[in-house]
Amino acid sequence: MMSIFSKTLSTVRGTAPRVSFFTPLSTYRQASSSRPFASKNATPPTLEHLAIEQRGNVFNLQLNRPKLLNAVTGDTWRELKIAFDYLHQTPACRVIVVTGNGRAFCAGLDLKSGAEFFMGVTQDESLDIARKASEIRAFLKVAQGAYSSIEACRKPVIAAVHGYALGAATSLITAADIRYATSDSILSIKEVDIAIAADVGVLQRIQKLVGNDSLTRELVLTARNFTGAEAKEYGLVSRTFPDKESLYDAAFLLADQIAAKSPVAVQGSKLALNYSRDHSVADSLEWMANWNISMLQSEDLIKAVMAASSKGGDPPKFNDF
Numbered sequence: 027m028m029s030i031f032s033k034t035l036s037t038v039r040g041t042a043p044r045v046s047f048f049t050p051l052s053t054y055r056q057a058s059s060s061r062p063f064a065s066k067n068a069t070p071p072t073l074e075h076l077a078i079e080q081r082g083n084v085f086n087l088q089l090n091r092p093k094l095l096n097a098v099t100g101d102t103w104r105e106l107k108i109a110f111d112y113l114h115q116t117p118a119c120r121v122i123v124v125t126g127n128g129r130a131f132c133a134g135l136d137l138k139s140g141a142e143f144f145m146g147v148t149q150d151e152s153l154d155i156a157r158k159a160s161e162i163r164a165f166l167k168v169a170q171g172a173y174s175s176i177e178a179c180r181k182p183v184i185a186a187v188h189g190y191a192l193g194a195a196t197s198l199i200t201a202a203d204i205r206y207a208t209s210d211s212i213l214s215i216k217e218v219d220i221a222i223a224a225d226v227g228v229l230q231r232i233q234k235l236v237g238n239d240s241l242t243r244e245l246v247l248t249a250r251n252f253t254g255a256e257a258k259e260y261g262l263v264s265r266t267f268p269d270k271e272s273l274y275d276a277a278f279l280l281a282d283q284i285a286a287k288s289p290v291a292v293q294g295s296k297l298a299l300n301y302s303r304d305h306s307v308a309d310s311l312e313w314m315a316n317w318n319i320s321m322l323q324s325e326d327l328i329k330a331v332m333a334a335s336s337k338g339g340d341p342p343k344f345n346d347f
């Protein structure tokens with residue numbers, strides 16, 4: 027029987043239909059919509075490990091394997107990329123809140139399916155070392171790509187952590203824009219405990235998020251648990267809450283506040299922060315000028331300036347973007 031991981035890999039590595047880089051002209055002529063690339067025409071994805079719920083302009087993406095504390099498999103990662111790519115191009119979606127269904131945010135890698143995958147590859151006598159390595163690399167790139175799609179998504183992503191956020195879950199939240207947690211939640215950069223140098227994003231992102239290198243190294247090298255309260259002191263989460271209910275109230279209130287702002291300004295700001303984090307000030311200013319030569323011509327600017335200059339009027343309402 028094929029494991030979940032093998033299924034993911036076979037999809038990634040060749041059983042998926044080949045897509046030509048150049049679509050024949052006849053396809054455009056036969057397209058049912060005259061605007062086949064309009065993002066509002068995107069079809070919602072069918073998901074098994076995740077659930078997406080729309081609340082106005084805020085979308086709740088739930089990790090949804092509660093019986094296994096939302097432990098992640100290759101399929102979860104594949105679905106995360108599909109979900110974030112879809113939300114990225116859905117105009118009605120202005121902010122995403124990521125939560126975990128049940129009593130934990132996420133218990134990290136699904137150890138059973140992870141072990142099945144690695145044993146399956148490493149013990150496959152038909153594969154030489156190069157081919158085993160290639161298969162493991164393909165798997166890692168799927169996992170990394172899932173979290174990179176959170177960062178690449180132009181809609182702000184808020185992670186709301188309760189219960190556990192271990193290993194692969196800590197990597198997930200470091201790709202989010204804003205992190206809230208319950209004070210008693212248990213986090214861990216757990217990979218060293220299962221003899222892995224973490225490879226799906228936490229080591230690459232965490233030092234861009236928090237300035238305490240000594241504590242980062244302590245947490246990575248010992249893999250010890252730390253609470254939401256300690257995560258706040260560390261700087262990994264910005265606010266903590268006594269329980270899941272108050273956490274969710276605050277996360278969705280924050281999401282609503284951001285969703286009411288100009289989506290042109292909000293999404294441009296996220297992309298600019300990401301770009302500036304990884305480039306020089308000079309390059310980032312150049313990027314910003316190029317971005318805003320079009321975005322400053324948006325109707326949002328006129329609406330916002332008019333609202334700001336008319337005292338006591340209604341707050342501006344912006345169209346989806």
Ligand SMILES: CC/C=C\C=C\CC(=O)SCCNC(=O)CCNC(=O)[C@H](O)C(C)(C)COP(=O)(O)OP(=O)(O)OC[C@H]1O[C@@H](n2cnc3c(N)ncnc32)[C@H](O)[C@@H]1OP(=O)(O)O
Pocket residue numbers: 093094095097133134135136137138166169190192193194195216217220222225226
């Ligand atoms: C290439 C690799 C890429 C990424 C690698 C990432 C590495 C990591 O993510 S490291 C972290 C891995 N996770 C763990 O080590 C956590 C394992 N789980 C636990 O230690 C405990 O479950 C707990 C989180 C401390 C919670 O304990 P408890 O409250 O007692 O609940 P349980 O009864 O143990 O769990 C309920 C249910 O969920 C199943 N489960 C929990 N975690 C996982 C998991 N990580 N993988 C698979 N299944 C998990 C657990 O087996 C129970 O299922 P039952 O069917 O009821 O037995």
